[in-house]
Amino acid sequence: MVALDGPSGTGKTTVARKLAERLSAGYLDTGAMYRVVTLAVLRAGADPADAAAVTAIARQAVFTIGTSPGRPAVALAGQDVAAEIRGPEVSHAVSPVSAVPEVRELLVARQRRIIDDVLDEVGGIVVEGRDIGTVVAPDSRLKVFLTASAEVRASRRGAQDSAAGRQVTHADTLAAVNRRDRLDSGRAASPLRAAEDAVHLDTSELDIDQVLVALVELAGRRG
């Protein structure tokens, strides 16, 4: 099992999926789970900062998350929401939702079950998030903490937004990236931080293929 942690815009998702394909392993995007719960909160018209309401909605939400690296499906109440969970409304509200300890407890338990099932079925999994190496799976064979400068991460996020047809200015994207980092790193419950035994990889100057080469090499060494 490979744990890939780090803030957004480090190339984590793209590289995690490619790495899983290369290793013929499964893939789990834990961020998508926090995002789908956030979408449920928004759809219910609840305040993302209302921990009790958020907890109740998280307990009732019926969602599924795929573990195939090719096209990981995400559904809420039977409806495909893979694109909607990447939109600005969810991105804005996801940090307060994911800071609620009960939400984390619920999702971490589910993540561990999914990881166990995939390991039984396929024998390997690449899991990406913020707390995989520290909380979800501290026994991971390989833990990598991806970083990149905020400027570079905002540019990557901006490119993804325009590819998806979302119009956002660079200044707004940079502000959103910095805001989410601050909230994710500053929260009391499982803040974003590297595990002590994680390998740090700064992707600011690397393209996806170079990051992939580095990860395949690390995975091989830990094999």
Ligand code: C5P
């Ligand atoms: O990775 P992604 O940007 O989709 O994650 C969305 C948000 O979900 C993060 O900003 C963070 O607030 C939360 N998250 C988390 N723990 C994880 C994965 C994501 O708190 N393991």
